[in-house]
Amino acid sequence: xxxxxxxxxxxxxxxxxxxxxxxxxxxxxxxxxxxxxxxxxxxxxxxxxxxxxxxxxxxxxxxxxxxxxxxxxxxxxxxxxxxxxxxxxxxxxxxxxxxxxxxxxxxxxxxxxxxxxxxxxxxxxxxxxxxxxxxxxxxxxxxxxxxxxxxxxxxxxxxxxxxxxxxxxxxxxxxxxxxxxxxxxxxxxxxxxxxxxxxx
Amino acid sequence: xxxxxxxxxxxxxxxxxxxxxxxxxxxxxxxxxxxxxxxxxxxxxxxxxxxxxxxxxxxxxxxxxxxxxxxxxxxxxxxxxxxxxxxxxxxxxxxxxxxxxxxxxxxxxxxxxxxxxxxxxxxxxxxxxxxxxxxxxxxxxxxxxxxxxxxxxxxxx
Numbered sequence: 001x002x003x004x005x006x007x008x009x010x011x012x013x014x015x016x017x018x019x020x021x022x023x024x025x026x027x028x029x030x031x032x033x034x035x036x037x038x039x040x041x042x043x044x045x046x047x048x049x050x051x052x053x054x055x056x057x058x059x060x061x062x063x064x065x066x067x068x069x070x071x072x073x074x075x076x077x078x079x080x081x082x083x084x085x086x087x088x089x090x091x092x093x094x095x096x097x098x099x100x101x102x103x104x105x106x107x108x109x110x111x112x113x114x115x116x117x118x119x120x121x122x123x124x125x126x127x128x129x130x131x132x133x134x135x136x137x138x139x140x141x142x143x144x145x146x147x148x149x150x151x152x153x154x155x156x157x158x159x160x161x162x163x164x165x166x167x168x169x170x171x172x173x174x175x176x177x178x179x180x181x182x183x184x185x186x187x188x189x190x191x192x193x194x195x196x197x198x199x200x
Numbered sequence: 201x202x203x204x205x206x207x208x209x210x211x212x213x214x215x216x217x218x219x220x221x222x223x224x225x226x227x228x229x230x231x232x233x234x235x236x237x238x239x240x241x242x243x244x245x246x247x248x249x250x251x252x253x254x255x256x257x258x259x260x261x262x263x264x265x266x267x268x269x270x271x272x273x274x275x276x277x278x279x280x281x282x283x284x285x286x287x288x289x290x291x292x293x294x295x296x297x298x299x300x301x302x303x304x305x306x307x308x309x310x311x312x313x314x315x316x317x318x319x320x321x322x323x324x325x326x327x328x329x330x331x332x333x334x335x336x337x338x339x340x341x342x343x344x345x346x347x348x349x350x351x352x353x354x355x356x357x
Contacts, residue, residue, distance in 0.1 A: 005229045012222025016213060026246050026283045029239055037232025039223050062213045070278055071271060092209035100281030101300035103274075104308060121282025122293055125232035129225065136213040144205040152206070167204070 003130040011133060012039070017059060019044040021052045021078060022067040022098075027121075031065055031098075034125050038132075049078045056082060061093045063132065066115070068099040073106050075099075076113040083114035083149040091149075092142060094135040098123060114150025116140065236286050243287045244328075250280050251324055258317050265312040273317070274303040284328075291327045291339045295320060298346040305353035316349045 003009075018040050022028040028045060035043060044059060046052040052066070064082070068075040075097060085091050097115035110118050116135040119127065140151040160166035223231070257273045278300040284292035299320040306312060323342050 003225060005226060007225035009225050010222050011217045011225065011228070012219045013216065014222065015219065016216050024279050026239075026243060026280065029242070030236065030282065030286055033235030033239060034232045037230075037235045038228045062216060070275055089209070089212070092211075094211060094213055098282075101278040101297055101304075103300075103304045122285030122290070123282060124285075125229045125236070126225075129228060129232075132213075133217065136211055136217050139208055139211060139214070141206050141208050144207075145203065168206075 003126060003133065005126045011129075013132075014039045014041050016040055016062040017042045017044070018063045018065065019046060019052060019055055019059075019061050020065050021046045021049070021069075021075065023047050023069050023074075024067070027067055027098075027100075030123065031128075034123065034128050035065075037125060038129060049074050049081075052078055053081065056085065056087055056090050061090050063136075064093050064095045066095060066097055068097060068102065068106070068110065068118075070100075071103055071106075073109055076106070076109040079113040079115050079150075094132075096128075096131055096135065111153065112148060114148070116151050240287045243283050247280060247284060247287070247289075247292065247328055250276060251321070251328060254324070255321055258314075258321060261312065261314060261317070263312070263314075265306070265310050267307070267310075270303055270307050270312070274300060274307070277303070289327065291343060292324065294343050295324050295327055295346055298343070298350045299324070302350040302353060305350065309353060311353075313353070316353070319349060320346055 013035075018035060020028060020031050020035070020043060022031060025047075028047065032043060032045065044052075044055045044061075046055060049069075055061070064079075066075045066078060079095050079097060082093075082095070083091055095115040095117075097110065097113070097118045098121055099110065099118060100121045102110055102120075117131050119131055143150065143152050160171050166172070254273060254276045257269065257276055261269055277296050281293060281296050281300065284290065284296065299317070302313075302316055302320060306316075323346055327339065327342065
């Protein structure tokens with residue numbers, strides 16, 4: 001990631017339809033100020049899960065920013081409902097979950113509710129923008145099974161956990177053997193990285 | 201083992217971000233920052249109300265653990281996390297997170313420590329009414345002390 005606040009790169013959110021769910025008035029105001037600063041014009045502000053569900057059923061959304069909503073964790077339940085709702089295309093919409101304090105018994109819920117990213121408050125404009133751009137561009141795969149619906153949680157791909165057998169076709173199996181050929185020379189690696197003029 | 205379906209849905213947001221026009225990152229961040237600046241007075245009023253509500257709630261506590269009261273106090277102090285930083289009071293945010301941690305640990309142990317809660321609330325009041333930047337070393341010492349108090353109740357790792 002690492003988006004610079006001084007970057008001259010352009011992005012366009014003025015046609016994006018964004019749902020913001022936050023029960024706290026100040027939390028909502030902070031997000032609204034950040035998003036309108038980014039040029040978002042269509043904001044659906046919801047203070048309750050019921051309002052948010054209603055919007056999901058009526059409007060096509062491009063982004064959802066949802067607060068975990070304290071100890072009750074209603075925000076997690078909403079994201080889980082959204083993923084399982086089968087309301088297309090909203091059930092696949094990028095979801096950024098924000099959380100002020102996550103109680104110890106809610107960590108697994110935060111991980112498994114189906115959000116693309118969990119952001120810990122306090123929120124800063126550059127951090128929010130960085131995450132929005134990242135979740136939009138990465139094109140993460142979706143997983144649907146009996147116990148989970150949402151973006152693939154293994155997006156870092158650190159491989160199968162030690163001692164486990166992978167369940168996916170692209171999981172590497174077996175032990176790593178000895179190298180069959182010598183390592184590449186550093187000059188060769190450098191030449192592959194170097195920008196070159198090409199003639200077409 | 202259940203059947204697993206893996207697929208890549210189309211994300212319209214990626215296309216929207218690339219459409220011509222829009223804003224430069226620097227411009228957008230500046231505009232958002234200006235918007236947040238306009239919320240400062242409202243945030244300070246809100247934090248004062250949170251402090252008073254938290255003190256009133258803690259004052260009702262008895263000597264023993266009261267699940268309802270701990271849940272109520274947690275809801276009061278965890279909700280505004282993130283608001284103080286908008287007013288430039290990052291230290292208050294850290295104190296609120298420390299108090300939320302403490303209440304979460306106390307809930308897990310089903311125990312109550314009035315002194316540990318009181319010291320957090322006094323620090324909240326002090327940090328809210330003083331310029332943290334004026335005494336950065338003092339602020340850091342207060343926050344380190346709060347963290348030590350809260351961590352006394354953390355489960356052993």
